[in-house]
Amino acid sequence: MEHAAIQFKLSDYLDDAVTPEEKAAIEEHSAACPECRKALAELKATRRHVQSLAEVDPPPWLTGKIMARVREQADQRRGLFQWLFYPLHIKLPMEALGLIFLTVTAYLIVRNTQPGMEPLTTPSKEVYERAQTASPQPATPLESSEEKQQIRRRAEERPMVEKSVSPAPRVDKTVPLDSSAAKPAAQPGVAPKETAAPELQAAGKMKPEEMAAKAVGRSEMAQKQIAMPAPAAQATRPLEELAPSQERKEAEPPTLTAKRFALEAQPLQLTLHARDAAAAGIKIEEAVAELGGKIVKKESLENTQLLFVQMDAKKVDGLLVTLEHLGEVKEKILPAKEAEGNRAITIKIVPIPTSP
C-alpha cells in the first residue's frame, strides 16, 4: 500500500475496521513513516477529545411533555374507533341487532310503498311454444302503441283477405277445435262491436238470469258456427273474425302471431258507463268476490272509479255479464283468446251524466 492509501485507511484502522492484511500493511508502513505515525496519533487525540464531550442532560419536563403529546395523539386516534366498537361485548350485539332491525324495516317499507303489482302470469307452455315456432324472436310484452294499432288494423282487414282464400280447406276443417281455440269465441266480449253494442245497450233492461242465459246461448252458437261448413260459416263471419282459428294462424305471417301473443298478455281494460258509479263499484266487487277473484287496487278520480281485478281467466265471462247488467261496457283491449290461469282486468267506472 502506498503512503496516501495508508493515511486514508488510518481512520478505519483506528476503529479496527480493516482486514488483517490491511492492518499488517499499515503497521509495517507506520513503523517506517514518521508522518503516518504522527497522523495516526493526531487522529487518536481527536477522537479522544470528541469522546470526552460531556453528555447533555435533557430538561426534566421533557418526558412529561412527550407523553402528553403522545396521549393527545392516542386519544384522537382512538376516539372514533372506541366510540364505535368498545366495549365489544356490549356494542357489537347492539350494532348487529340494529342492523337487522334496519334491514327488516327497510324491506317492509319498500314492500308496502310499492304499487300493487302482482306477479305476471306466465303464459301456458303450449301458447309459448306456438309463439316460439311462429317467430324466432321472443315475443316481448312491451310493444309500441303503433304496433298494436297495426295488429288491430290487420284484424279489421282480415275478412277481405280471407275472401281471396279458397273456402275448400275451411270446409274440411270440421274437426272440433280444442277448448283453447273455441273458448274465446264463447266470450261475449269478443263479438264485433256492431253486434255487441245493441246487446249491451239492451242489457241494462234485462235481468241477470236472462243475461247469463243469453251469454251461454251465444257461446254455444259460436261453437256451432265454427263447426259449420264454409258457406254457412261465411254468413256468420263477423262473429268468427276475432276468434282465433287454426287456419287463420296458418295464414298469418309469423311476426303477426308473435305480436298478437304479446298483445294478449296485456290486461283486459273495460270501461263501464253506469248511472250510479259508486253502487256499480260495490256490485262489481261483490261479483268479483263471488267469482273467486280479488280487487288488487282501487282508485277514485273525481267521479270515476278504477278497479284493478285479478281473477281466473275462465270466469271473465261471468264478470262481463255482471258488467253488462250494470251499464254500458266498452273494451279498450280485447280479452285474451287463449288465456289460462289468472287474468288482470282494469275496470273503469264512469258515471253517466244525468240530464237536468
Next chain:
Amino acid sequence: MDDDTDQVSSCKKGDLAAFEQLVRKYEKRMFNIAFRITGDYEDTCEIVQDAFLAAYRGIASFRGQAKFSTWLTSITINYARNRLKQIQGKRRHEQFSLEDPLPKADGGMTTDPQSNDPPVHELLEKRDTQSKVQDCINALEPDFKEVLVLRDMQDFSYEEISAILKVPTGTVKSRLFRAREAVKDCLKQAMGEL
C-alpha cells in the same frame, strides 16, 4: 436480538406505559444526538418531542428488521437535519443586519473599523477544550457531523450508521475519515498541538 421487542409489541397494542418506558430509556441519547447536530438546546427539545411523537405514530409500521434504537435514531437524525436546514435557511435569508456595512453617499460602502478582538483561533484558545471541540463539530458539514456524532460519541457500528443514514458502509467510512480530519485540523488550529 433487540432488547425492546416486548415494549414495542405492547406499544403496538396501544400500551402507553410501554411507550413511556421507551421514552425514558432513549430520551437522553436522542437528545444528545440532536444537540450535537444542531448545537441548540431549545431546538433540540422540540426535535426530540417531534421524533418520539413520530415514532409513536409509526410504531405500527415498524417491522423489527432493525433495532428499535436504530429506527428511533434514524427518525431523530431526520428531524435534526430538517431543523438545521431551517436554521441555516433563516440565517441565509436575513437581508439586513446591524453589522452589515452601510452605504455611503458616493455609492461605496462603509466598512467597520478594524476590530481589536483577536482572530478566531485566538478566541478559541480562551475557551475550554470542550467548547472548542463542540465548535469544531458545529463547523462540520451536516453529513460529516452526523457520522462523527454517531460513531465517536454514540458508538454505533458502521453497519448501524449505514442503516440509520441509509448510505453504504463505504460512504460511512469515507465521511468519517473526512470528518475526523476536519475536526483534527480545527482543533490543531484552536489548540495548537493535539
